[in-house]
Amino acid sequence: MLDSIRIRLTLWYTGVLALVLVVLFLITYVVFLKSVEQRMDADLSELSDAFLVTVRAELEDQPAPDPFTGAVRVAIVEHHFPEDVCVIGDATGKIVLSSLDVLPADSSRRSPPANLLESPSFQQFLNGALLAEQFFDKVKGGKSGYRGFARRFSARGKNYTLVILRSLHPQNEMLEDVTDTFEWVIPIAILLASGGGYFLARKSLAPVVAMSSQAGRIGAANLHERLSVQSEKDELGHLARSFNSLLERLSESFERQRRFMADASHELRTPVAILRGEAEVALSQQERPLTEYRESLSVLHHEAERLTRIVEDLFTLTRADAGQYPLQLRDFYLDELIAECVHSARTLALAKKISLTFEGAAESPIHADESLLRRMILNLLDNAIKYTPEGGQVTVACRRNSSEYALSIADTGTGIPEEMRGRIFERFFRADKARSRAESDGGGAGLGLAISRWIAEAHQGRLELTRSDSAGSTFTAYLPASRDTAVSTG
Numbered sequence: 381m382l383d384s385i386r387i388r389l390t391l392w393y394t395g396v397l398a399l400v401l402v403v404l405f406l407i408t409y410v411v412f413l414k415s416v417e418q419r420m421d422a423d424l425s426e427l428s429d430a431f432l433v434t435v436r437a438e439l440e441d442q443p444a445p446d447p448f449t450g451a452v453r454v455a456i457v458e459h460h461f462p463e464d465v466c467v468i469g470d471a472t473g474k475i476v477l478s479s480l481d482v483l484p485a486d487s488s489r490r491s492p493p494a495n496l497l498e499s500p501s502f503q504q505f506l507n508g509a510l511l512a513e514q515f516f517d518k519v520k521g522g523k524s525g526y527r528g529f530a531r532r533f534s535a536r537g538k539n540y541t542l543v544i545l546r547s548l549h550p551q552n553e554m555l556e557d558v559t560d561t562f563e564w565v566i567p568i569a570i571l572l573a574s575g576g577g578y579f580l581a582r583k584s585l586a587p588v589v590a591m592s593s594q595a596g597r598i599g600a601a602n603l604h605e606r607l608s609v610q611s612e613k614d615e616l617g618h619l620a621r622s623f624n625s626l627l628e629r630l631s632e633s634f635e636r637q638r639r640f641m642a643d644a645s646h647e648l649r650t651p652v653a654i655l656r657g658e659a660e661v662a663l664s665q666q667e668r669p670l671t672e673y674r675e676s677l678s679v680l681h682h683e684a685e686r687l688t689r690i691v692e693d694l695f696t697l698t699r700a701d702a703g704q705y706p707l708q709l710r711d712f713y714l715d716e717l718i719a720e721c722v723h724s725a726r727t728l729a730l731a732k733k734i735s736l737t738f739e740g741a742a743e744s745p746i747h748a749d750e751s752l753l754r755r756m757i758l759n760l761l762d763n764a765i766k767y768t769p770e771g772g773q774v775t776v777a778c779r780r781n782s783s784e785y786a787l788s789i790a791d792t793g794t795g796i797p798e799e800m801r802g803r804i805f806e807r808f809f810r811a812d813k814a815r816s817r818a819e820s821d822g823g824g825a826g827l828g829l830a831i832s833r834w835i836a837e838a839h840q841g842r843l844e845l846t847r848s849d850s851a852g853s854t855f856t857a858y859l860p861a862s863r864d865t866a867v868s869t870g
């Protein structure tokens with residue numbers, strides 16, 4: 381049950397609310413208690429002032445021999461003390477007179493217990509009162525106890541203590557009312573809040589539940605489906621959009637893989653069909669002249685070579701995609717590598733009467749994978765020669781621009797149609813399939829430029845078609861130059 385976010389959220393919410401309500405109750409209780417006590421203390425102090433004013437006024441009018449007791453008696457009657465007990469003690473703490481002696485017991489009010497003034501708690505209070513000018517404390521007695529206030533005063537040269545005791549019963553009743561109210565308000569509030577919390581959690585998580593069931597239904601077969609975005613701006617909308625863009629990327633990569641597989645098998649089918657056909661023809665007759673066998677074997681050899689090239693290229697790209705092609709980086713001179721590649725391609729160029737020149741370059745130290753760069757340069761040279769008509773010209777140049785080398789291979793071929801320029805780096809893309817395959821003598825599969833671009837990028841560089849028109853094309857590879865000029869060519 382606790383596995384559900386809805387339940388967990390509701391429990392948290394209810395728990396926090398219960399805590400807040402209990403703390404609120406405690407604070408209310410304490411504040412209420414303090415304020416009632418303060419008000420009561422102020423009342424008692426005011427009452428004592430008025431009482432003493434009456435006593436002093438009456439002292440003048442009371443007859444001898446004990447005008448003081450007479451004055452106090454009048455003051456007690458005058459101030460009535462409906463709920464309180466008034467006590468006058470002398471300087472030693474002996475009780476001179478109390479309202480319990482003066483006023484008749486009143487059935488309409490809660491009368492104090494008869495032995496209140498003899499109780500140890502009152503005696504203790506009185507002892508405390510003798511030590512201070514004014515004194516407040518609790519006195520036990522009756523059901524709820526009393527709040528006691530004492531003050532010293534003098535009359536006719538003698539010191540006395542006035543004590544007023546007020547029952548705490550009404551105050552306790554009020555506090556009990558507050559407690560009773562909270563006792564039913566808190567559970568009801570918690571009940572309502574947990575119901576509301578559960579409803580809210582359910583409502584706000586409903587889109588997540590809907591999204592997860594939608595997402596659960598999306599598989600390879602319906603990868604084009606998307607989650608419905610209910611609100612564009614909130615967090616769930618953001619989640620749905622992120623999920624959809626993940627699906628978009630997955631779907632694109634899935635589509636790329638599918639196309640790659642389809643193109644790869646298509647490319648492999650042709651040489652395999654040629655191999656099979658040629659072998660079948662060779663084997664169909666019992667006896668054939670030796671030259672025919674040699675011709676057949678030569679075709680088989682060419683096709684096997686072409687197959688090997690395609691499989692190797694595919695293998696390279698698959699490892700590159702998986703990030704598993706380890707670069708064998710070392711220091712060497714790029715200009716020397718270009719010169720070697722140009723030298724290797726010279727035979728190809730000569731066969732087509734193409735003039736192949738390397739404009740040369742200053743020493744160009746580089747830290748790179750030499751065999752991969754060789755493969756890239758040979759690919760580009762091979763293409764330049766392949767797509768340049770007889771008698772044309774291929775020019776290789778290498779310049780250093782601040783922190784990178786710009787290695788360009790320009791030809792005077794027919795150029796690449798404008799609408800195809802954006803796609804020539806795609807895998808298996810060939811601008812002119814028939815020509816590309818025929819002229820390459822067993823031909824490329826349209827993977828050369830894809831691999832060359834990957835090689836440049838694997839070296840933190842880039843490969844671009846920088847010019848292509850009816851006068852020819854130029855491919856430029858930008859490669860980061862080595863910061864170190866002292867290189868070993870070993």
Ligand code: ADP
Nearest residue numbers: 763764767804810811812824825826827828829
């Ligand atoms: P391919 O094996 O077909 O040469 P690439 O990936 O090397 O495959 O090249 C892709 C396509 O780009 C080629 O089929 C060709 O149409 C075009 N192309 C590449 N280099 C040149 C060039 N120098 N001149 C004209 N077209 C080119």
